[in-house]
Amino acid sequence: MKTHASAHTFTSTKGTVVTIGTFDGVHIGHKKIIARLTESAKANGWESVVLTFFPHPRMLLQKDANIKLINTITERGALLEKLGLDHLVVHPFTIDFSKMHAEDFVEEILVHALHAKKVIIGYDHRFGRNRTADISDLKRYGEQFGFEVEEISKQELEDVAVSSTKIRTALHEGDIKKANAYLGYAMMLEGTVIHGKNLGKKLGYPTANLQISEAYKLIPGQGVYVVRSFIDNTLVYGMMNIGTNPTVGGKEQTVETYFFDFDGDLYNKRLSIEMLCKIRGEQHFESVDLLVEAMKADEVFSRTYIQSIKD
Ligand SMILES: Cc1cc2nc3c(=O)[nH]c(=O)nc-3n(C[C@H](O)[C@H](O)[C@H](O)COP(=O)(O)O)c2cc1C
Ligand SMILES: Nc1ncnc2c1ncn2[C@@H]1O[C@H](COP(=O)(O)OP(=O)(O)O)[C@@H](O)[C@H]1O
Structure with a gap:
């Protein structure tokens, strides 16, 4: 073409x-x-x-x-x-x-x-x-x-x-499975990895923060999602949070992903991330410990889901 x-x-x-x-x-x-x-x-x-x-x-x-x-x-x-x-x-x-x-x-x-x-x-x-x-x-x-x-x-x-x-309604509601069924492929978010608040590594969940430069791009509703992306030609799964991170006093909406079984420097890299399903909504937890507990549960959910689509 x-x-x-x-x-x-x-x-x-x-x-x-x-x-x-x-x-x-x-x-x-x-x-x-x-x-x-x-x-x-x-x-x-x-x-x-x-x-x-x-x-x-x-x-x-x-x-x-x-x-x-x-x-x-x-x-x-x-x-x-x-x-x-x-x-x-x-x-x-x-x-x-x-x-x-x-x-x-x-x-x-x-x-x-x-x-x-x-x-x-x-x-x-x-x-x-x-x-x-x-x-x-x-x-x-x-x-x-x-x-x-x-x-x-x-x-x-x-x-x-x-x-x-x-598709638009489903994306706003975070119903990625429905949106993907109508799209015939997985909804994607593409951008450059930028620096965040430097908290992720301390929590045990470093997250690549995606900057999406096109202001007109529809970002699905806030929440936690199972995702995947090709990083240097290798398929890597992960969990993404779209939200303002209220637990740690965040204000701006961010799009950030923790990739499973991955360790590397992603800053300034271009990533195209496919969204697969929603896990839950973003919550304001009373403490950071409770947030980490929730992220551990998100990881268990994600790994089970990923295994189920691989089988
Ligand atoms: C899977 C996942 C779930 C998350 N869920 C929440 C949440 O429910 N509430 C919240 O305030 N932040 C949530 N976060 C965001 C964390 O607060 C954020 O990753 C952490 O503050 C690190 O931010 P940084 O990358 O800017 O350093 C989640 C992050 C991930 C990766
Ligand atoms: N498994 C991983 N998933 C996501 N990012 C990772 C991972 N391992 C290392 N990183 C690196 O760590 C960075 C995120 O660390 P983090 O402490 O959350 O800082 P920031 O607040 O700048 O996002 C990512 O941008 C990436 O370069």
């Missing part, structure tokens, strides 16, 4: 089949749509293109500036690549772009830049300045500029929307 930072730098000269969307989560519903795209491309000797916008159009509007996404733009690229796509175009969504007239968008972006021969799009998709154009306009443009329009049905789109909502 080739990633293009703008439709204007798209280089392929072959005909393409294009779909447009955010595809946040790249979940099982999205996969069905991408499969239609790649099958259509193969059958016609065209190349498959996902046209996505960044930042998310709703991020540009003040009222939705706080929108959280299941995937960072890098994760989205990696997930789409696994689906056998030929091209991912991440077009910058700017104020100027949002003012583009529908016909200019079709002519400049879909036809001239991307060489669209077919566009696969939701029945309710709206586009162009003030979202004035709809699918019947797109079909008309298709006749004018020589591309076909394939409609994604109401039912299929509803399934996709329901999945996204269920």
